[in-house]
Amino acid sequence: MIPLSWYLILAAALFSIGLFGVLARRNAVAILLGVELMLNAVNINLVSFWRYGDISLMAGQVFAIIVFAVAAAEVAVGLALVISVYRRRNTVVAEDLDLLKW
Amino acid sequence: MNFWNDPLKVAADWLTGIFTGWGMDAVAANVLVAFLGVLMLITILMVIDIFLVWIERKVVARFQDRIGPNRLGPFGLIQPFADIIKLMIKEDTTPDGADKVVYNVAPLLSMMSVLILWAVVPLAPVMLGVDLNIGALFIIAAGSIGTLSIIMAGWSSNNKFSVIGAFRQVAVMVSFEIPMLATLLIPTIFSGSMGMNAIIQSQDIWFIFLSPLAALIFLIAAIAELGRAPFDLAEGESELVSGYNIEYSGMKFGMFYAGELLHAFTFGGFWAIMFFGGYRFLGLEKVSPFLAIAIILFKALIGYWVIMWVKYTVMRIRIDQMLAFNWKFLTPVAFVLVMVTALMNALLRGADSWLYITGMILSNIIVAWVSLEVVRSVSRKERERVEGVTQIAEAHH
Amino acid sequence: MATELLIWLIPLPPVLAFFLIVLFTNKNKALSHSVAIGAAFLSWLGSMVVFARALGVEHLGEHPFESSINWLPTGDTWLNIGVLIDPLSAAVLFFVAWTVLMIFIYSVGYHNYGQPAGDHDHKGLPPHGATVTDELGHKHTVLSVEPMYSRFFAFIGLFAFGMYTLVVSDNLLTLFVGWEIMGLCSYLLIGFWYGKPSARNAAVKAFMTTRIGDVFMLLGIAFLYKATGTLTYREIFTEESLHVLSNTITPVFGLSAAGLIAILLFIGTIGKSAQFPLHVWLPDAMEGPTPVSAMIHAATMVSAGVYAVIRMFPLLSAGWHEGGPLTSAMTVVAVVGAFTAIFAATIAVAQNDIKRVLAYSTISQLGFMIAAIGMGAYIAAVFHLITHAFFKALLFLGSGSVIHGMEHGVLHTGNHKVDPQDMFNMGGLRKKMPVTFWTFLIGGFALSGFPLITAGFWSKDEILADAFANGHLVIFITLAVAAFMTAFYTMRQITLTFLGEPRTKEAEHAHETPWTMTAPLVILSVFAIGYGWVGIPEHFPLLGGLVPNWFHEFVGGTLAEHPPVLEFNWIPLLTSLVVALGGLALGWYVYKDIKSPAEDKFQIPVLKNKYYFDEAYDYLFIKPLTWFSEVFVSKWMDKGVIDSILHIFGPATGGLGTFIREKFDVPVVNQFFGDGSANLTYSIGRNLRPIQTGRIQQYLILSLVVIFVVGGLVYFFLLA
Amino acid sequence: MTGTQIFFLIVGAATLFSGLMVVTTRNLIHAALWLVATLFGVAMIYAILDAGFLAVVQVVVYIGAIAILFIFAVMLTRRQAAETGPSVNANWWAGAFTAVVTFAGLTFMLKSWSGFSKQAAAIPSGFDAVNQLGNALTSPTGYVLPFEVASVLLLAALVGAVYLAFNKK
Incomplete structure (x- = not known):
């Protein structure tokens, strides 16, 4: 059968891909897409640890569900912020949003 | 075990025997048989779908005091085949600037979202695709894919009408998923499982008698989810010239159209499964699986007929009214109903069945009455605000 | 319903009422007060049932009603919360339920329910009255309804929730939660008329002052949790853990752990119960809606502070045995209490505002209880806590009724310069407001300890008897003097307010208040008299033994060792008779002759006498002290001896300073280290500045790279 | 395989x-x-x-x-x-490098872990994961508090999102 390592490596790869998206994409929405990938990678880890650990302890699945909730919250707020920024500054390019500098 | 008691199993065993006899690996043979089973189910469904077109046309004609198609074949039975031939030989156009891949994938996804639903529909006690223990949730999940297909179709057509239509439809579907999910929880509460077969098996009393309000809300949400009148805002011929699928022609349009009809039929089936005992009717389902299939198809057809009945009776409403109706009325009522039902279930668990039924019915009636009263007082205030108090006073005199 | 479940439910109705009113019914005044009073009634009903069932249990102290649930996981254990009704909390619950219900009912009348909305009333200001035209076309000014009527009921609902939570709690954590909820509510209610700057300031002052105490209390709770690993009373007060606590010596003043925790918790009480030196907020708290918020600061919330100390008595007295020398923690408590008692009583004598007299009186009476608990007079403290709650609630509600009647007069004459709270504007109100007068008289006599018939006599007498019997003579004398002053200022208040002839037109036109206000007065006055009879000492001459000393038996059962019954002694009894009757007589005698309106209180001979006291203090303490400080310390020691020594130091250090500055400071420190480091920082900053691009993704990359580098280094050099 | x-x-x-x-x-x-x-x-x-x-x-x-x-x-x-401009920013190479290093680091760390190539135990018969999950989510001895907190978080995010994206005229 499938060893745990496969899942972990898949999750690590997905996480890195998401990280690249977060670090490199110009568009703020695309950055959020990357964040979603990272969250999913984490969830794969949680669920596979559940499956490969003591199966009667549901912590892994429970936390995956909480990650769902957090992801939904993050997307809602994140996209609302993007839209709000777009309204004010007419751009969603992350590089242009450098008010942190001042 | 004989064919008349468990036809699927017998057929599958027979086929597997043949394939392994050819020297095929056992696992591969199983996969192949399963694949063939799916193919068969889909084929049957598509054939039913063809006749759904005919039924729809006939029924609408009766509603409108006409006869309907009657030229081709007896009662016009050949008419749908002619329609299909027409759709197939029509020019298949792709609009300029369309996103080709997405444009072509969308109708497939739309059809798929309907067909995938049948994976969990139990046709008879022994005949069903998979007995998922989360079947009720699966309906919503499949609906999500349908949502996706609509927005893909609308966006890729490169047409502002289609985008607006898609936006509307998606807003409607995403919104009405919520009361639908809430009402799906009510059979779950009664039966203690989300599995379709378990829900049917526990319906010694049809759930409509336990929770008529839930059945009603489920029906409304289902109609909205289908995008049929009175909730057909995405099409809205007069304003959007048929909405998200405006640019599609030929068989691609046919897939949307057939998908919609089959979807309606499927939801008629789900309505029957959730609230009308599915394939059960006076113990007849135990006689033969084929009788069970006939019962559930008949019930699904009745559900389909009710949906059509609503469609050709009620007029279309505005998008804002519709969303307001969902968020301000249907969703709260559905949630309250779920809470009340769960509470009553916890209170009455173990009580006599007549007490259980009476309690459930009473709680349903009370919830319905209270919510109608609230709506009435709110809408009266709203009307007074809009029209001004004086006019009301005049109207009274 | 099971008693334990019922106890859980007691605090809930008021908080539900709070949310109901805030969220739904705030538009509708009648609905709001019905919801609030209904909730208070439900809680009252629950409390009475629980109390009745508690009475029926033999040895309730050893087998109290208790129930608890796991609340917060703390590592591998749980923090429990739960409810506990032992004799102490049952007795407290009884008076809390009654007084809370009475306030709720009283508030309806006090906020002028049923009156028209005011002409110029604004939210956040007291109502100013409304003009109505009667059938004959005459215009009258009448009282107007409070603009934030519903808000008030929501707040007191939340308040009642806090108080009930505190009382039924079985652990310090939920006690503290209720404590803080009440702190918040007192802030909200004192600042209820937030349009008045004085009310705003008073609210902030009350909040900040009590917060000082609360911080120490939280420290005490944290210390206790660390020391014992639990916050539940019944687990802390076991013999083993008390033994451990009292034998652990902390580095603070050599106190035992038990003593230090008790003192830290006691500081919380100092804040909440307005003890010296944190008493300053309570008189200002009278800015709240007159009697009700004041009543909160007399009958329930400040009592909570005393309740907490009484609860902690096993901790406070760890290592002490009946009749033995007091522990240092107990000494602190007793001294603070006794001092506060006399100190506040002296101030109360000189107040003219009817509510402020009562406010200082409250501080003083709480001092009595604190002193009692400090001396180990456990039962006496509880007894006085309860009787005081009843008669002080009565007095405050009565004073609110008086003020209300006076406001009626003020509206009638239209002269808004007359302060309806100044006692010198009153007089002769007994004829105008008979119910208020008689109930106020009962409350006042109870406060003064009028012998035999009032509840205050029995409880105060017991404190004095305890102090005398255990040989704490200094405290005994202090408290006796304070009791004398209490009787005196109480009679002064009654005389000025009710007796004699009206001193102003407004007082002539004062009017009895509606039944919603007088009915609670009547009910409370029953308790102000009758509650004393449940605790008559067994050896009391004539009366002793007629009625069994139920209170001693019942409440004493809370402690592991039942406190012994005191031998009767004539000296404290005579003392309390003399101080009560003497104070009352003196108060009446001195103030009965004041007939003219006293615009200037200094024209009255008696107040001049009061002034002599001040001069006496002046001669005895201040003048010598001034002389000592101005002539001896300042002129001789400071300017003569010390300055001349310093004048030698001055030039010498000046020279040294100049030398160091020129040779060391300027060249080495300023130029080398100072400018050098500044230049270094500047150049580092200039070189690093481009990194700050404001682009979040670059920051992210940078921080990740740093994490990798550091993580890699740590891994290879420390772990691998 | x-x-x-x-x-x-x-x-x-x-x-x-x-x-x-x-x-x-x-x-x-x-x-x-x-x-x-x-x-x-x-x-x-x-x-x-x-x-x-x-x-x-x-x-x-x-x-x-x-x-x-x-x-x-x-x-x-x-x-x-x-559609205008590049889809990635100027630092994309640094991002890519970081991502690769992350992947390498994660796999490296995981490889040294003893449970890395563990096999799954068979699911005992009669084990209903959905049932268990439901109990875990709603039981007071399980995760009801985190679950409720998550729902409060969702509500807060919802309110926040509406407020942020609301077009203030």
């Missing part, structure tokens, strides 16, 4: 490929659709892991709600952003 392993490899490869497309595709709508594909792949992974409930919830929540939200957001902000 068993059938399950082959299936896993196919699904995993498809998931990773769609993930890569998500972060590299220029057209944001396509990126969002690729995200849907990735999420669907992850749902399949859940199904392989015997977590059917999570698989369905993944489809409902992610595809039915989050992906749709992304598409809406892209369309609402499309006027300027999309």
